[in-house]
Amino acid sequence: MVKQTIQIFARVKPPARKHQKGIYSIDEDEKLTPSLEILLPRDLADGFVNNKRESYRFKFQRIFDHDAKQEIIFESIAKPVAESVLAGYNSTIFAYGQTGSGKTFTITGGAERYSDRGIIPRTLSYIFEQLRKDSSKIYTTHISYLEIYNECGYDLLDPRHEASRLEDLPKVIILEDPDQNIHLKNLSLHQATTEEEALNLLFLGDTNRMIAETPMNQASTRSHCIFTVHLSSKEPGSTTIRHAKLHLVDLAGSERVAKSGVGGQLLTEAKYINLSLHYLEQVIIALSEKNRSHIPYRNSMMTSVLRDSLGGNCMTTMIATLSLEKRNIEESISTCRFAQRVALIKNEAVLNEEVDPRLMIIHLQKEVQELKDQLAIVTGEPSTEALTEEELRQLEKLITSFLEDQDPESRLEVGADMRKIHHCFHHLKKLLNDKTILGKSTGPCESGNQVQQESFREEEYRKLQDTLEQRDSEIYILVNMLKKEKKKTQDALHLSSMDRGETRPSQGLPFPPGNPQEGQRMSLSSVPVQAQDLGTSGYRSHSLHRKTGMREEMSLGRQEAFEIFKRDHADSVTVDDNKQILKQRFSEAKALGENINEARRKIGRLKDAITQRHMQQVALGISENTAAPLRPDRQEEQLRLQLEEEKRRYKTMFTRLKALKVEIEHLQLLMDKTKVKLQKEFEAWWAAEATNLQAYSPVVNPLGPGKPSPQTAEPQQDWSQLLANRSDVNSRDIPPTPCPSPAGQEPLSPGAQPESSTPERPLSVPLTGDSQTDSDILAFIRARQSLLQKKGLGSN
Numbered sequence: 001m002v003k004q005t006i007q008i009f010a011r012v013k014p015p016a017r018k019h020q021k022g023i024y025s026i027d028e029d030e031k032l033t034p035s036l037e038i039l040l041p042r043d044l045a046d047g048f049v050n051n052k053r054e055s056y057r058f059k060f061q062r063i064f065d066h067d068a069k070q071e072i073i074f075e076s077i078a079k080p081v082a083e084s085v086l087a088g089y090n091s092t093i094f095a096y097g098q099t100g101s102g103k104t105f106t107i108t109g110g111a112e113r114y115s116d117r118g119i120i121p122r123t124l125s126y127i128f129e130q131l132r133k134d135s136s137k138i139y140t141t142h143i144s145y146l147e148i149y150n151e152c153g154y155d156l157l158d159p160r161h162e163a164s165r166l167e168d169l170p171k172v173i174i175l176e177d178p179d180q181n182i183h184l185k186n187l188s189l190h191q192a193t194t195e196e197e198a199l200n201l202l203f204l205g206d207t208n209r210m211i212a213e214t215p216m217n218q219a220s221t222r223s224h225c226i227f228t229v230h231l232s233s234k235e236p237g238s239t240t241i242r243h244a245k246l247h248l249v250d251l252a253g254s255e256r257v258a259k260s261g262v263g264g265q266l267l268t269e270a271k272y273i274n275l276s277l278h279y280l281e282q283v284i285i286a287l288s289e290k291n292r293s294h295i296p297y298r299n300s301m302m303t304s305v306l307r308d309s310l311g312g313n314c315m316t317t318m319i320a321t322l323s324l325e326k327r328n329i330e331e332s333i334s335t336c337r338f339a340q341r342v343a344l345i346k347n348e349a350v351l352n353e354e355v356d357p358r359l360m361i362i363h364l365q366k367e368v369q370e371l372k373d374q375l376a377i378v379t380g381e382p383s384t385e386a387l388t389e390e391e392l393r394q395l396e397k398l399i400t401s402f403l404e405d406q407d408p409e410s411r412l413e414v415g416a417d418m419r420k421i422h423h424c425f426h427h428l429k430k431l432l433n434d435k436t437i438l439g440k441s442t443g444p445c446e447s448g449n450q451v452q453q454e455s456f457r458e459e460e461y462r463k464l465q466d467t468l469e470q471r472d473s474e475i476y477i478l479v480n481m482l483k484k485e486k487k488k489t490q491d492a493l494h495l496s497s498m499d500r501g502e503t504r505p506s507q508g509l510p511f512p513p514g515n516p517q518e519g520q521r522m523s524l525s526s527v528p529v530q531a532q533d534l535g536t537s538g539y540r541s542h543s544l545h546r547k548t549g550m551r552e553e554m555s556l557g558r559q560e561a562f563e564i565f566k567r568d569h570a571d572s573v574t575v576d577d578n579k580q581i582l583k584q585r586f587s588e589a590k591a592l593g594e595n596i597n598e599a600r601r602k603i604g605r606l607k608d609a610i611t612q613r614h615m616q617q618v619a620l621g622i623s624e625n626t627a628a629p630l631r632p633d634r635q636e637e638q639l640r641l642q643l644e645e646e647k648r649r650y651k652t653m654f655t656r657l658k659a660l661k662v663e664i665e666h667l668q669l670l671m672d673k674t675k676v677k678l679q680k681e682f683e684a685w686w687a688a689e690a691t692n693l694q695a696y697s698p699v700v701n702p703l704g705p706g707k708p709s710p711q712t713a714e715p716q717q718d719w720s721q722l723l724a725n726r727s728d729v730n731s732r733d734i735p736p737t738p739c740p741s742p743a744g745q746e747p748l749s750p751g752a753q754p755e756s757s758t759p760e761r762p763l764s765v766p767l768t769g770d771s772q773t774d775s776d777i778l779a780f781i782r783a784r785q786s787l788l789q790k791k792g793l794g795s796n
């Protein structure tokens, strides 16, 4: 058992404006426990929290100032936690702080740069690296991702649902067993065998979280998110399984409702958040007070889920995120006070071991049988049941390997069962008799025949082996051809569904075969778009693609609007930057791939040269009838040194290539996420534009399809003509010929002019009669106008 208080760390977010006047100072040396002093500016000191103190001092395990990089946060905070999970202890890291103070940045990471990846991706990478290194145990890893919003839990990883609203996700329900253990019903667990698979799950959850965000909460996260890694380990042959859980928690912003000055839905959310954080505080207070028997965990879903992490069987770490600016001083002091209380809580972490009942049964059955056998010998009442076919086969196999074993000390272990012992003797006697008879009947002539027969058999055997090898190669070639064809089809399919001009370069990823096993693994897993299965990378591209798949159904006009929207969006800079970085990484990977291949060839050549040189030396020794040369061969030594050097170079390049692969995957996931975000924002904007337009120019024929609309009296005019009237660069994309209205359908007129167009020019647009399509057409016209106006290109 490990007794430990909750570890508290502070992280200060970079100021919005550089060279901002400092309102805090960090004292690193204060008797080895660093402290953070928040200085209250004079104009705020009066009336603040009913006293006039001008500075507040708080102690933390460590304080990270605004320039601390993500790597140092991982190394100092998360790595030791990951170590304890690997050792079998439940662990939790949670970030607490006001909105915008950097909780998500710290836990998940920034959405732009690879170097900004946060605790979750770095911890996953570290854990999987350690699992790869440790072959003494069998590990199983599962991932779950829970979101708690307004006291309801949602499963962010449910593969059956395509969420567009949070309510579409499966609701997670808390159940408590008689031992007061918490179980989360409907929270799916997904096995992840590699870092890549785990990362895909993280991004899938984050994408679901983003898609399901209500417009109200876009500016700040109003929900709590718990990403959990479930790790089980077992030594081969052992019946004991060790379980450990790592919760990585991104809490909702901790600001007070009064200060945030919100109303309506936001107020409801704020109340829930405040309430759940208030209950969290209550739990913390109760735990930090001695002799409190009742801890109010059950008051909120979050405290129920984190019950073990707070005052239970868990090693827990809190990161207080602080945005230390003048306007946030009150919230910052309150975050630090909360942390000080948290630091008083003592947890007792124990190893969670359980015996696997299946293995235990097998183990006990074996033991019972052995005891029965021994008992039979002692009592002289051997079992009379005949041995089964399988038992006999097993015994004969044992005898054969016993006879073939060259070791004179080897033993024939058949246990204490007399039936088995008898059978062994019987079988050995039979073998001996057969051999004696064979030996007697073999005359000189027969032995000659035998030799002939044997060489004939050997010849036959060789021929068969050759044929077998030939067939193997044929199969190998055919399988390769099949694979290539399959890849071509998949690439074609994938290309057709991807954004115009946004084809990922991953298809040409030059990961070399490298060291045969590893290289193959890399080259297979490095092309996520090719994966077909629903687990992991295929799952990611499938799922994320589903979410970006809206564009496949877009009309041309909508697509055009989307292109412009995308181009003008703030995130397009990030996407472009990431594309550039991706390009660089790909060319680096390509160059590395070529160098690695060259190094492999060189290693092969050097090995051949060494063998040849060695053989020459031996041959020389034989011809001169001398023993091995006394002096070491200079040339061979030289070659060996070169070989070592080349191997080192190969290894360095291979390690770099592996790191590049992870970075490329991560960047691609970031770009996927940005794409989903862009699309979501575009859809919302488009819908708003359509609603606006419809609000003052009813497009839906109130008389129903096929009936003339009262507004059709207007002279028919082509909508492309309308757009052509706008003298702007983008009008080149508008189809030059008028779109004929479908037969039997009267063109509908929007009746009124959109706000932005010239009032003296009435509009008439040939519409299709289909309300969805018509609203798209009109929304497009309006969207285009407002875009052009925004860009200062609006005509008239």
Ligand SMILES: Nc1ncnc2c1ncn2[C@@H]1O[C@H](COP(=O)(O)OP(=O)(O)OP(=O)(O)O)[C@@H](O)[C@H]1O
Pocket (backbone or CB within 6 Å): 012, 013, 014, 066, 097, 098, 099, 100, 101, 102, 103, 104, 105, 106, 110, 111, 219, 220, 221, 222, 251, 252, 253, 254, 321
């Ligand atoms: N240490 C940091 N370095 C650079 N940028 C940061 C840092 N911390 C936060 N940011 C940036 O500040 C912004 C707000 O951060 P973040 O979203 O992590 O806040 P939060 O505390 O999670 O907010 P909320 O409670 O609303 O979810 C983001 O744009 C993020 O990239």
